[in-house]
Amino acid sequence: MDFDLTEEQSILKDSLGRLLADNYTFEERKRFMASPEGWSQEMWARYAEMGLMALPFAESDGGIGGGPVETMIVMEALGQAIALEPYFPTVVLGGGFLRLGGNSDQKAEFIGQIAEGSLKFAFAQVERNSRFDLHHVETQARKDGGDYVLSGAKSVVVHGDSADKLIVTARTAGGPRDPGGIGVFLVDANTPGVSRRGYTMQDGLRGAEISFDKAKVPASAVIGDPENGLPLVSRVVDQAIAALSAEAVGVMSAMHALTLDYLKVRKQFGVPIGSFQVLQHKAVDMYVALEQARSITLYATMMADSDDDLERARAMHATKTEIGRGGRLVGENAIQLHGGVGMTMEYAVGHYFKRATMIDLTFGDSGHHLRALADLQGTLAA
Known part of the structure; x- marks a missing residue:
């Protein structure tokens, strides 16, 4: 199976990566957090200009016609920046309910406003x-x-x-x-x-x-059937789990990169601590967990649009289980390898670990999803 991005997807990834790298430093993030809204109105407008808000909606509804892969690209980039803007609740969740359950009038009224960045959902x-x-x-x-x-x-x-x-x-x-x-x-x-x-x-x-x-x-x-809305909720949440997993991969990759940089510059006994074998082993453990998380997120992304409710549920339970475990391992090792500085509010790595922890708790932690997966007899049908 070909996992390479298309030319358009590569452009999206590079463009958003440059935007966030230039405008979303850790110091800028602290400034955004201190604003009355708790996030950046300017960055929200920039996302809209790039077409990120319109990305998952069909062209017939005023969107760009992107799919789960495009959402994965955006969410991973936002995770690397631990961005504060309400993209996930507005576009992934709110947009998901409109796409999957909204009637023609609701789509006509709200999707265009989401796409232009003038309407926010929770x-x-x-x-x-x-x-x-x-x-x-x-x-x-x-x-x-x-x-x-x-x-x-x-x-x-x-x-x-x-x-x-x-x-x-x-x-x-x-x-x-x-x-x-x-x-x-x-x-x-x-x-x-x-x-x-x-x-x-x-x-x-x-x-x-x-x-x-x-x-x-x-x-x-009312969105959908007022007496039987749970299937719609479950499907939207499954797609949201795939998107959250992509954000977690971005968070984990940033923690790994910060830790490797620290191991190269922090010296003890006159040499970089990255030369100590036991710390190298921990860095490798972080890398393995990151790549496992990346692989299972690709699996969740491929299953996000599946009409098979049971197989999609199996995929999301497995993904959320692995993402929770991996995020905890990467975060704990990142804090430990940084030492005391990793626990301070002035340094970025602790903030990444907080976000990884909150992702684990959103729509069920790893233990909850492991039990649910066991109830379904694992990822493969008997």
Whole structure:
């Protein structure tokens, strides 16, 4: 199988890499984080100019017609810069729901605005008792004439404080853990009854706690089937896991590169510490974990658009398991080989490890996905 990038994909990778290398140094990132939004409006506009926001959408919907490989390229580059902008919740998650579940009116209204960078999304799915289960939904959506009334609360909504639109899972029927009776709603963030409390998360990204107190939304705000939205959620999350894995590869590659550079310049007993064999072994372990993560991310990318729900689920469980393990190994070794400086806020490597840790926890950590993979009898059908 040919894994080489096409000419257009190579241009995308090189152009985005240059943009981030020139404008997203670690010092610049700290400045962006200190801004009121917690990310760079200027860089967001640059992404839109490059066409990154339009990348995964069909040309007929106003997009560029890219696929999972193009998303992988973008997410890996953003991971190398530990970029703060809401690309993942807006384009990957919000765009994913529109692409896979939106009707023609919803696509016509929102995709163009996403493509030009004027509309930001957030996925409000996690609840206090839900852990990593997509089907655990306690937020209620009660039918009221031609509208729905939402009541409940969502936690750790990534970039939920700056989003213009919220994609919310809410229960239209059944009990808190029933797979049926889950609807997906597109809610304007300024809807009466919606309140948000924003904060900075451990990795520097913005998060929010969001509550819904009898927030009324029209029936036109439903994405897909209001009684059977879980399959759509699962498919979008599977594609999101592939994208997150690509970001993790970017994060891991940056940690590995920073560590190798440090081993070459840090001296002890008059020689670079990279000459010590035991440290060379640890650097090799990091490289092996990085390449394993890169390989399984390619696998997830190839499976992201699969219509076979079971095989796609197997691929994402396996990928998330390996990405979590690999990210932890690379991060722990990077911190250890840097010594005390690796744990300081003034040095980049610790920030990369924080992001790797948060990626592991998003949509289920490595242990959760390993158990799910075991329940499916591994990556290959018996």
